[in-house]
Every structure is written in structure tokens, then in C-alpha cells.
Amino acid sequence: MSARERVAGQVANYVDERTGAAKWLKKTVTKVFPDHWSFMLGEIVLYSFIILLLSGTFLTFWFDPSMREVEYEGSYEPLSGLKMSAAYASTLHISFDVRGGLLMRQVHHWAALIFMAAMVAHLMRVFFTGAFRKPREFNWIIGVGLLTLGIVEGFLGYSLPDDLLSGTGIRIAEAIIQAIPVVGSYLSYFAFGGAFPGEMFIPRIYVVHILLIPGIFLALITVHLMLVWYQKHTQYPGPGRTEKNVVGYPLMPVYMAKAGGFFFIVFGVTAFLGAVASINPIWIYGPYTPGQIGAGSQPDWYMGWLDGLVRMAPPIETHAFGHTISWNILIPGLIIPGIIFTGMALYPFIESWMTGDKREHHLLDRPRNAPNRTALGAMSITFMLVTLINGGNDLLATHFDLSINQIMWFSRIGVIVLPPLVFVITKRICLSLQRADRELVLHGRETGRLVMLPHGEFIEVHEPLSPHRAYTLASHEQPAAIEPVLADENGVRNPKGVKAKVQTRLSRAHSEQVAKPTAKEMLEIEDHH
Amino acid sequence: MSNEIAPLTDPGLPEHIHRKADVDPIAAKKAERQVGILFLLSVLGTILFVYSYVGIDEDVFIFLPIMGNTNAHQLFLGLGLAMSLFFIGMAAVHWAKTLMPDHEVIDIRKEQRSKDEDRTQFVATVKERGGEAGLGRRPFIKRTMGLALGLVGISPILLLRDLGPLPENDLNTTNWAAGTRLVTDPGNRPIKPSDLEVGGVVQVQPEFPPGKERHLDDIAQDSVLLIRIRPEEFNLTPERLSWTYQGIIAFSKICSHMGCAVALYEQTTKHLLCPCHQSTFDVTRAAKVIFGPAARPLPQLAITVDSEGYLVAQAPFNEAVGPSFWGRDSQ
Numbered sequence: 001m002s003a004r005e006r007v008a009g010q011v012a013n014y015v016d017e018r019t020g021a022a023k024w025l026k027k028t029v030t031k032v033f034p035d036h037w038s039f040m041l042g043e044i045v046l047y048s049f050i051i052l053l054l055s056g057t058f059l060t061f062w063f064d065p066s067m068r069e070v071e072y073e074g075s076y077e078p079l080s081g082l083k084m085s086a087a088y089a090s091t092l093h094i095s096f097d098v099r100g101g102l103l104m105r106q107v108h109h110w111a112a113l114i115f116m117a118a119m120v121a122h123l124m125r126v127f128f129t130g131a132f133r134k135p136r137e138f139n140w141i142i143g144v145g146l147l148t149l150g151i152v153e154g155f156l157g158y159s160l161p162d163d164l165l166s167g168t169g170i171r172i173a174e175a176i177i178q179a180i181p182v183v184g185s186y187l188s189y190f191a192f193g194g195a196f197p198g199e200m201f202i203p204r205i206y207v208v209h210i211l212l213i214p215g216i217f218l219a220l221i222t223v224h225l226m227l228v229w230y231q232k233h234t235q236y237p238g239p240g241r242t243e244k245n246v247v248g249y250p251l252m253p254v255y256m257a258k259a260g261g262f263f264f265i266v267f268g269v270t271a272f273l274g275a276v277a278s279i280n281p282i283w284i285y286g287p288y289t290p291g292q293i294g295a296g297s298q299p300d301w302y303m304g305w306l307d308g309l310v311r312m313a314p315p316i317e318t319h320a321f322g323h324t325i326s327w328n329i330l331i332p333g334l335i336i337p338g339i340i341f342t343g344m345a346l347y348p349f350i351e352s353w354m355t356g357d358k359r360e361h362h363l364l365d366r367p368r369n370a371p372n373r374t375a376l377g378a379m380s381i382t383f384m385l386v387t388l389i390n391g392g393n394d395l396l397a398t399h400f401d402l403s404i405n406q407i408m409w410f411s412r413i414g415v416i417v418l419p420p421l422v423f424v425i426t427k428r429i430c431l432s433l434q435r436a437d438r439e440l441v442l443h444g445r446e447t448g449r450l451v452m453l454p455h456g457e458f459i460e461v462h463e464p465l466s467p468h469r470a471y472t473l474a475s476h477e478q479p480a481a482i483e484p485v486l487a488d489e490n491g492v493r494n495p496k497g498v499k500a501k502v503q504t505r506l507s508r509a510h511s512e513q514v515a516k517p518t519a520k521e522m523l524e525i526e527d528h529h
Numbered sequence: 530m531s532n533e534i535a536p537l538t539d540p541g542l543p544e545h546i547h548r549k550a551d552v553d554p555i556a557a558k559k560a561e562r563q564v565g566i567l568f569l570l571s572v573l574g575t576i577l578f579v580y581s582y583v584g585i586d587e588d589v590f591i592f593l594p595i596m597g598n599t600n601a602h603q604l605f606l607g608l609g610l611a612m613s614l615f616f617i618g619m620a621a622v623h624w625a626k627t628l629m630p631d632h633e634v635i636d637i638r639k640e641q642r643s644k645d646e647d648r649t650q651f652v653a654t655v656k657e658r659g660g661e662a663g664l665g666r667r668p669f670i671k672r673t674m675g676l677a678l679g680l681v682g683i684s685p686i687l688l689l690r691d692l693g694p695l696p697e698n699d700l701n702t703t704n705w706a707a708g709t710r711l712v713t714d715p716g717n718r719p720i721k722p723s724d725l726e727v728g729g730v731v732q733v734q735p736e737f738p739p740g741k742e743r744h745l746d747d748i749a750q751d752s753v754l755l756i757r758i759r760p761e762e763f764n765l766t767p768e769r770l771s772w773t774y775q776g777i778i779a780f781s782k783i784c785s786h787m788g789c790a791v792a793l794y795e796q797t798t799k800h801l802l803c804p805c806h807q808s809t810f811d812v813t814r815a816a817k818v819i820f821g822p823a824a825r826p827l828p829q830l831a832i833t834v835d836s837e838g839y840l841v842a843q844a845p846f847n848e849a850v851g852p853s854f855w856g857r858d859s860q
Contacts (some may be wrong), residue, residue, distance in 0.1 A: 031636070032636040100582070100606050106607075107607075171788045172788070172805060174788065179852065179854065180855075185700055185855060186695065189693040189695060189699075193693040193694075194699075195699055195746040195750070197746065198745075245638055246638055247636075249633065257625035257629060258622055261618040261620070261622040264615065264617040265614075265618030265622070268612070268617075271615075275605075275606070275610070275611055276607065288745075289745060290752065290783070291732060291752035292790055293792045295792075296804065297789070297804050310806055311822060313822040316824060323855055323856065324858075325853075326824065326853040328822045329852070362638060394804065404807050467540040471540055474537055475539070519537075521536065
């Protein structure tokens, strides 16, 4: 035994005698993780979060979350002598008078954008592969919670510098709060400590941004990862992979190196972006004042869909009995986002109800093999994209020489017409892909080689798939639709008649498939050859 | 319920194919060298970072294609940091992919559901222990406990009451009063009609008595745009026309939709546009909404001139300025 082994052994012994950790660690270091690029999306979210904690902590050392009015005396000449809030002045100080300060600000902002983008990409991966199904519904809901919190956290973060752009964003948020019936103006006065903008808001959202929400994040991410750990990771279908096993590489050493290395890669890329790509140059916007605004005011991308919805809302207000209800704010600002996020959170339960499937699933679906779900996802993405486009309608108009009116009407109509259209098209594409898979399994790959048979017939040579590939394409299950139970055997009508009818209709839509090759068909083909 | 008949039998995991570095010592040595070089590149990055921090002045700018003039200090700090991190990652991943074992391992999955006997035992334990507390037999405790727990939440909610004052009538009022002079923003100078040419636009605030400071809260409610067009271009009711003065018309600058500053005035069309959500208001028709999500015109401020010839407000705004709220009393 070498000296190094002896020291390591003593340390391990010391720790284990006090914690009993060896028993747990023994299993942990050999824990198996399946390998796939799409499983790294969630990792990017986690690593961006760590980058956000690190760079954010650095920024707090100089940032002064106060709306106290100060005169700017820093090294950025164009704003010299201007009256501004201490928050804005200290952000300028970080940008121009702290070495590496601007870099850290930009790293922090880029990390936030990547955090949100990776979260959305991770969500799509989980959705389209059906990874949210039993037993992972809790983790899906936690994920939706994290996404919602992420949007709020990002918005509060870019509101902190108190520049003209961010102040305008807060003004809009205030208008949304104020629009809530009955209690709106009270909530707004509580949030802002009086009339907008007051002097309380920045210090308050600072605490929420650096303590409250990151704390909740930390707790939720911990539970999220513990559940992934405990339930074991899902895997893509393929030879040797079943619902009862998990195939992959062990944590030690492969995954430690890969995941640990990936953290540094994500951090490196974020630092590169922070170095070369300017983001949120607040010194150009100037300090916030409610009487001014910059043209082309844009929120960060993850708020863009919300802004786009608000922009396309029809101008409807109700005035009655001395009260005003702003539907033009409530519908796009609260009601539609509420429906979208609630629907998203409940989707695992909705799908399980539609299909009547209450079993555990650990093998992922290929998106084409769940056409209805995939179409639903594509439809939601289309809705979001149209609203996002409208959120940038002013920039699109100036960059592509269009009129705002054209874009606005395109999105107003498009947001209603395009999603269903995309649903139908996506579903057809999925079914076509299933048909292509079926052909491939039954008749093999077209080689493009033509052969003339002795009696003069030309045929194209088809090369049979490898058994592994064929199994991958044909091993998925194709659940049948639920049979409607409209009446029991005594002819008594099902009291849940309407509900059952809806369920069977949805179930039928969900189980629409191109039949995969059956064992019999496979045998026939083999005999034929 | 499903098409369980698998058409093909599971061929099992594909045969393991050895990597070059697994069988060829020269390839393994090469991979080792590559990993080492990647780590060294990270070291170079750190050196670049330290050098930039102490060695490059903060006011040095260099020209780069696409990016234009760039601050060299900040650029090389960032590039150094990026290199030092990125190549550690690359090295670790390359190491894992070339030299660490790549045998796939199979782990067995168990159903999440506990065993039936565990579940039965758990239920029995809960029932027994719960029964010992005797909640079912003592309804008085059950009800009072429910009441206490239900009410205890009131305290923390009440504590939040002092987050801010009640809005009272605040949202309905501004600092404008009959006879308040219009002063330029910025500048704080009173203005005469002759100061504003036809086609001109200027931002004004109400004049404050000496000693009273203008806060952002005031600007958020009081900001007014003064626009001068030819009087014959107005298409107003007689009442609204009497609120203008020699072609000068005054509107609240705070958007009636969500409170942004309605800052874009297009002289040729006489439209005011809010850059936030593109609500467009027609100045000649008392800021009627002609496009976008705003549902109400911008409130108009009645103006005239005082005895010294300066522009003043005839009266306060006759409606609340800014975005709508529940208590807003509408026309």
C-alpha cells in the first residue's frame, strides 16, 4: 500500500466512522446514467445557475440597491454630473471602474439568458419524449415552477440597474398589477410603497432577486435532482434497454469527468460571450425617468412572448358603475399566461386521463411515435413564436422595412390560425415518419443499386436493417384507444356519459398510429426471402 | 391494452467495439498527450487573464471586425477567463471519452411503488399512532385546533400592511391645478405660445412653488406633451377646442394603456406613438386611439394663457392619467 493510499484510507475512515457515508457512496459512485446529448440540456440549466450564483455574488459587492438620488462622478464622461439613482450609478461604477466588472455583468446576463433558453429546451425534450409520465409527474410540476420563477427572477434582475429600459419594464409590470380588479391599485401601492415609482422598489426587488428566489431555486433544484437520482434516469428505446433496467456509464469516473468537464465548458462559453458580445449596455439608455423612453424598447427574450401578447391585444376596456376593467391588459397579461402555465403543469395528468395509462414509463418515446403529443407541443411552440414575433414587431418593422400594422395583423390572425394548422401538419408528418419506419423495418434500406434478374426484370436491392436498428424502430408499443363505456351491462346509462365520451374521443385521437410491423408480417417477409 | 406482441426479439446490447486507445498503446499515449495539452491551454488562459488585469490599461481600445471598437482590457480579461475554463472542460471530456472505460453498464430498476406489506404496515402504524393522539374522539380539540391554525396566518399577512399607504384618491389626481404654469422639462422655464412653432413639440411639467422638489413620482403623473399644429387642422368638439390655445394642444404623456411615455410624435401624420406597445393616437382628434392595444385617448389638459402671457392650465385633468385601475371613474 502506497503512502498516498494510506492517507486516503485514513481520511475515508475518519469520515465514515462519523457519518456512515461509505454504504451510500459505494452505491453512488457506480450509479448508472444513460448517455444522450439531449440529457445535457438540463445540465446546462444547472451549470448556468451555478454561474449565476458566482457572478451575481461578485456583483453584489459593489451594487447599491437604492433609489437615493446621487450625482454621477464616475469615469464615464457622457453621464458626468447627471442626477441618477444610486442603483444606476453603482451599476455604472461596476461597468467602468471595477476591473472585470463589466465582464462579470455581461457573464451574469448571458448566463441568465442561457439559463432560460436551456430550461425551455430541457422542457421540450422532456415533453416530446414523454419523460413526464408516471412516476415523474412531480418533477414535471417542479420544472414548471422553476420555469415560472426563472422568468420572474430574470425580469427582476434586469430591472435592478434602474436604467431607462428597465424602468419602463417595471412601469409595465406596475400597470399589470394595477389592472387586477378590485385590489389592483392597493397591491401596486403596497409593492411600490406608494405611488409609482417611489423609492422602495429597487431595494425590495433586490432582496427578492438575490435571496428569496435563489433560495427557492436552490430548494426546488435539490428536490428535482434528488428525484432524478432516486427514480433513475429515463432512457431512449433500443436493444438491451427495457422498462426494467437502465443502461449507461457509471458515475465514477466517466460521468464525473464528463459532467464536471461540461460545467467548465458551459462556464467557458458564457465567459466568451461576456467577453465579446455586449449585452444590456445601460450607459447608453441613461437613468430612468417616467417622462422619457427609448425607441425600440424590448424585454429579454423570455418575456418577449408576454409583451407580444400585450401588443396584439384588442383595445377593450369595460367601464361600468364607476369602475374600469382593462381586458386589454388582463387577458394577455394574466389570463392567457395563467391558462398556459396551469395547462402545462397539469399536462401529465391530462394525458394520463386521455389514454387511461396509469403505468410507469422509463423508456422514452420517439416523438413520432406519439403523434398527438408531438403535434400538441408543436402547436404550443407555434403560439409562443407568433407572440414572440409580435413582441419584436417594432424591430422587425425597422429591420425588414415592414409596417407595424402588417405585423400586428399577421400575429393577431396568426396566433389563432397557425397553431391548429401546425397541429394537423405535425401529426401528419409524425404518421408519415411512422410509415417510413415501417417500410424500413419490413423491406430494409434502399441501396440505390439496380440489378437485372436473369429473366430481364429490374429490381432495386434492399439491404435489411441490422437487428439492432430494426428493434429500435419497432419495439415501441402502440396503445389502443379506450373503449367507450356508455352504459353498463344492465343498460343503465353511464352517469359520466359526457365525460366518458370526451375521454374516448381524446383517447382515439391520441392512439392514431400507423401500425408497426407485426411478428406475423416479419415472418412472412423472412419466408419470402 | 397495447400491441404487446413484439415483432422482433430484443437482440440485446450491441457488441462492444474497442476504441483505438483501448488496444493501441501508441494511440493511448497520444490521447494522454492531447489531454495534457488541453490542460496547458487552460493554464495559458489564466496567464492571459492575469496579464490583462495588471498589464492592459483600461482605456485601450482596439478595432475588431464586426464588433467595432472594443475595450482591450475587458476583452482580453474575458477571453483569458473563457480559455482557462473552457479548456479544463475540454480536457476532462476528452479524457473521459478516450481513456476512461466505455463499457456500458446495466443497472436494474425497481418499481417506485412500495411492497404491499410495507404499505399495509405503514397504514396500520399511522392508524395506531394517530389513534393514540385521539383526535377522532375529541372533537373539541379538533375544532379549536382547526380554528387556531386557520387564524394564525392573519398575523403575518397583517404585518405586510405597512408595505405601502392606501392609494386613496392618489391615482385620480396630479399636480395640475387651474392656473398652474407650464414649465419646460428639462429647464423649468415657463413658456409663451410664441416659444413653440407650428409642428413643434415640447415636454412640460406643472410649475412648483419655490422649495418644492420634483420627484419621479410627480413626473410619472404630471408629464405633459405640448404640440402645436395649425388650428384649422383640429377636428375637435367645441369644448375640446376651447381647451387648446392658438393651435397648441396638451396631452398627458403617460400612456393610457400601461403608463409608458408616449414619446414618438410624427409631424406629418400628427400621430403620437407609444414605443412600448405601439398604441397610436391622433393629435387632431383629441388623441383618439387609431391603432394598438390602448383603449382610451390620452387625457387632454385644458390650457390658456395668464395675464403675463405664459401658458397655464385652465383646470386640472378631468380624468385620471396613466393606465386604468379598478377605481378609475370613467366618462
